[in-house]
Amino acid sequence: MKKGPLLILLLLISGHVFAERSVNIPQPADLDLVEEKRLLNAVKTAQKAVRNAPDDADAWGQLGHVYLSHRWEVPAIACYRRANTLAPDEFKWLYFLGRLMTRCQPKEAIKYLNRALTLDPAYAPAHLYLASAFRTLGKLDDARQHLGTAKDLQPDNPFSELWLGEIALAQRQMKLARTHLENALRLNPSQSEAHALMAQIATVLGDKETAKKHAQAARQPTRHSQLSDPLWWDVLQAGVTAPLHAERGRRYMADGNYVDAVAEFKVLISRTQKDIDVWLDYGVSLHRIERYNDALAALKHAQMLLRTDEDVRKKKKPHEIAYLQAQTYNHIAQIYYETGQTDAAILTGQKAIQLFHNGVGDAQLPDKTGDSAYTTFLANVYANLAMAYEDIGQLEQAIAQYQKALQLMPKRGALHRDIAGVYWKMRRYMEAAPHYKIVIADDATDMQAVYRLGIIFLTKEDYEAAVAAFEKVIELDAAHVRAYEAVGIAYQELREVSAAIGAFERVLQLEPDNKNVSEILKELRERQ
Numbered sequence: 472m473k474k475g476p477l478l479i480l481l482l483l484i485s486g487h488v489f490a491e492r493s494v495n496i497p498q499p500a501d502l503d504l505v506e507e508k509r510l511l512n513a514v515k516t517a518q519k520a521v522r523n524a525p526d527d528a529d530a531w532g533q534l535g536h537v538y539l540s541h542r543w544e545v546p547a548i549a550c551y552r553r554a555n556t557l558a559p560d561e562f563k564w565l566y567f568l569g570r571l572m573t574r575c576q577p578k579e580a581i582k583y584l585n586r587a588l589t590l591d592p593a594y595a596p597a598h599l600y601l602a603s604a605f606r607t608l609g610k611l612d613d614a615r616q617h618l619g620t621a622k623d624l625q626p627d628n629p630f631s632e633l634w635l636g637e638i639a640l641a642q643r644q645m646k647l648a649r650t651h652l653e654n655a656l657r658l659n660p661s662q663s664e665a666h667a668l669m670a671q672i673a674t675v676l677g678d679k680e681t682a683k684k685h686a687q688a689a690r691q692p693t694r695h696s697q698l699s700d701p702l703w704w705d706v707l708q709a710g711v712t713a714p715l716h717a718e719r720g721r722r723y724m725a726d727g728n729y730v731d732a733v734a735e736f737k738v739l740i741s742r743t744q745k746d747i748d749v750w751l752d753y754g755v756s757l758h759r760i761e762r763y764n765d766a767l768a769a770l771k772h773a774q775m776l777l778r779t780d781e782d783v784r785k786k787k788k789p790h791e792i793a794y795l796q797a798q799t800y801n802h803i804a805q806i807y808y809e810t811g812q813t814d815a816a817i818l819t820g821q822k823a824i825q826l827f828h829n830g831v832g833d834a835q836l837p838d839k840t841g842d843s844a845y846t847t848f849l850a851n852v853y854a855n856l857a858m859a860y861e862d863i864g865q866l867e868q869a870i871a872q873y874q875k876a877l878q879l880m881p882k883r884g885a886l887h888r889d890i891a892g893v894y895w896k897m898r899r900y901m902e903a904a905p906h907y908k909i910v911i912a913d914d915a916t917d918m919q920a921v922y923r924l925g926i927i928f929l930t931k932e933d934y935e936a937a938v939a940a941f942e943k944v945i946e947l948d949a950a951h952v953r954a955y956e957a958v959g960i961a962y963q964e965l966r967e968v969s970a971a972i973g974a975f976e977r978v979l980q981l982e983p984d985n986k987n988v989s990e991i992l993k994e995l996r997e998r999q
Contacts, residue, residue, distance in 0.1 A: 507712060517534040520533065527557070528553075528555075528557035528561060532550065532563070532567075535549075535551045536708075537709045540710030548572070565590070566596075567702070569587060569597065569601070570584075570596075570597075573600050573603045577608050580600065580601070588601070598617040599621045619631070619635075627658060629655045636665070640668060640671070645672050666686070704722075707719050713739055713746075716738045719731075723735060724752060724755070733762075739753075745780060745783050751802075755802055758770075766806055770803050773795070774796060774799050789830065793827065798823075800819050800822045804856075814863075846879045853879070857873045858889070866893050873886060877890065884910050887907075887910050891910065904927045907923055908924065911924065915943075918947045921943050925954070934962075941961065950981060955978045968995055975988050975995070
């Protein structure tokens with residue numbers, strides 16, 4: 472029997488429908504329990520894309536991203552397997568499979584990550600996860616090799632050093648472990664895991680004071696440094712639930728992209744939102760893009776919740792509430808300062824310090840010079856107060872606040888630079904000098920610090936040191952008129968007439984109308 476066009480069309484349509492329905496799409500076990508519409512719509516959209524294009528690796532990968540971003544790892548692995556089957560030479564699908572299997576199926580993870588690294592051997596996160604899989608299997612030498620490679624490829628990631636430290640500690644190589652962990656803490660000073668391990672090492676080595684310091688730091692809030700992993704960002708972008716908006720917002724904040732951070736946090740803001748960290752991060756991000764009124768509203772709302780909302784207060788310990796309150800006051804003080812309300816900034820900054828000392832307490836600080844979220848915060852508040860006092864001309868008060876900040880963070884170059892600047896304003900040059908020396912030791916290209924230290928050497932009649940300082944300034948800026956003038960004076964005092972003449976001649980090239988230098992030059996030439 473001959474089939475007519477209509478029957479053929481119907482058969483084609485039914486065949487298409489049958490083929491569409493026959494696509495075996497992995498389903499999360501608890502999908503039926505999900506009530507959040509945004510999440511259900513995201514899953515529905517991604518699954519529909521797979522049904523429409525079952526041979527498209529990217530469609531399967533995107534569905535895997537949606538699943539993984541909401542912690543559905545098993546169906547995500549199935550999606551990535553399918554994407555890898557369709558595009559076997561695509562690095563990202565091999566990478567995601569290896570990353571996901573690192574803990575539960577380390578042998579499979581090693582297989583996928585090794586294949587991925589043949590395609591892109593310079594992707595540092597793949598080396599890190601491969602090292603993790605080797606560690607799980609007890610193959611520490613292989614793990615160490617890939618951690619070393621990851622460290623070379625991405626020197627600013629603290630995880631290589633942290634994990635190298637853990638391996639060295641497991642092998643009882645205490646000094647090597649300490650070196651790696653010290654490096655990890657330089658990259659991320661508030662990593663609690665590193666502090667805890669350092670406490671163990673110091674105890675074994677008999678250094679009780681250092682052990683105590685790190686044990687205290689390990690109990691402070693950890694600020695995790697994010698691994699630079701561009702492919703993981705694709706996963707985060709697929710998420711639509713509140714935690715993912717918050718995580719994306721914080722990643723944007725870490726990158727200094729406060730406009731996009733505000734957009735992420737804004738999705739979460741409502742009258743029923745009681746997550747203090749969301750309100751605080753939203754307020755800080757608004758502050759950074761100079762939406763001052765909106766930032767104040769967000770920060771004050773956070774303060775209100777911390778004071779009055781029982782649900783919020785039940786979830787936090789008293790010292791945590793006090794610390795959050797102190798943070799809100801500090802950010803509000805900064806807003807007041809930036810909007811010209813200096814007196815209000817000072818009062819609000821003082822309130823932040825009072826809240827910290829009364830509610831958190833100095834006992835929470837690891838020691839006078841330790842690194843922790845608390846010491847960093849308190850040092851920042853003192854520094855902010857110092858700037859406000861300096862702004863209204865209360866320079867003695869400014870110095871007192873900078874000194875308090877330096878007691879907490881004596882190695883922070885910016886604090887030394889700022890207190891030196893106040894001493895300079897007060898013409899207390901000898902007191903400025905040691906701070907400028909620290910600034911230069913930290914950054915030899917800080918031209919203002921080098922120049923001012925040269926002037927101080929001149930006033931002390933240490934002319935050789937002055938010459939060295941001014942020559943360094945000239946090396947940094949070949950058109951720095953005042954440096955040529957000052958080095959000319961130093962050479963003159965050292966009776967190096969030819970060098971002095973050369974310096975003053977350069978001044979006149981840059982400033983032909985400088986009558987004072989013209990007269991000095993005339994006298995020097997007459998001496999020759």
